[in-house]
Amino acid sequence: MSSTNSVAYTSSTNLVPVQAEFNSAGVCVGLVGPGGAYFSPPLTGTTIDNTVIGGTTPAAVTGTDVYASEEIGYNASAQGTVTQATSKSTGVTLNKSSGQITMNNASLAAGTTVLFTLTNSTLSAKDVLIVNVGSGGTSGAYWPYVANVAAGSAVIGVYNNTASPLAEAIVINYAVIHGA
Numbered sequence: 016m017s018s019t020n021s022v023a024y025t026s027s028t029n030l031v032p033v034q035a036e037f038n039s040a041g042v043c044v045g046l047v048g049p050g051g052a053y054f055s056p057p058l059t060g061t062t063i064d065n066t067v068i069g070g071t072t073p074a075a076v077t078g079t080d081v082y083a084s085e086e087i088g089y090n091a092s093a094q095g096t097v098t099q100a101t102s103k104s105t106g107v108t109l110n111k112s113s114g115q116i117t118m119n120n121a122s123l124a125a126g127t128t129v130l131f132t133l134t135n136s137t138l139s140a141k142d143v144l145i146v147n148v149g150s151g152g153t154s155g156a157y158w159p160y161v162a163n164v165a166a167g168s169a170v171i172g173v174y175n176n177t178a179s180p181l182a183e184a185i186v187i188n189y190a191v192i193h194g195a
Contacts, residue, residue, distance in 0.1 A: 141194030152185035
């Protein structure tokens with residue numbers, strides 16, 4: 016084969032796709048290779064790192080640019096729940112990359128912050144922890160934030176943004192964006 020549009024029938028060497036194009040069903044329909052060259056390889060039964068391209072079973076993806084057409088998140092096995100035992104400052108342990116922390120319903124004075132420690136073996140010092148109020152309290156009354164992240168733990172603060180004390184068992188949602 017001497018044509019410039021030849022197709023390699025046996026193997027390719029040093030092929031490094033940097034971007035993929037997917038159809039509305041989530042099936043890979045083409046790749047952009049080094050230098051921006053677009054190509055559409057036959058995808059039925061084709062694999063990269065022993066993972067079927069366009070398959071329906073989730074698989075780990077490693078790349079420079081990763082784009083999603085719908086959602087990115089954690090599956091059910093990476094999610095968990097925990098409840099504070101005795102007060103809003105009581106630490107909790109939940110070794111999951113995402114989850115829900117049901118806080119104790121102890122009173123939190125107006126205009127004050129309470130801090131508690133989330134012990135979590137999935138956390139590293141280079142991770143980003145995102146928190147928000149999921150349910151269980153007066154809308155807009157609580158402002159959760161991350162005060163500190165370290166290997167194996169994080170300190171989470173919750174501020175009562177009202178002029179009155181509140182005694183509600185709010186649910187804090189969290190997700191970890193894992194760093195290098």
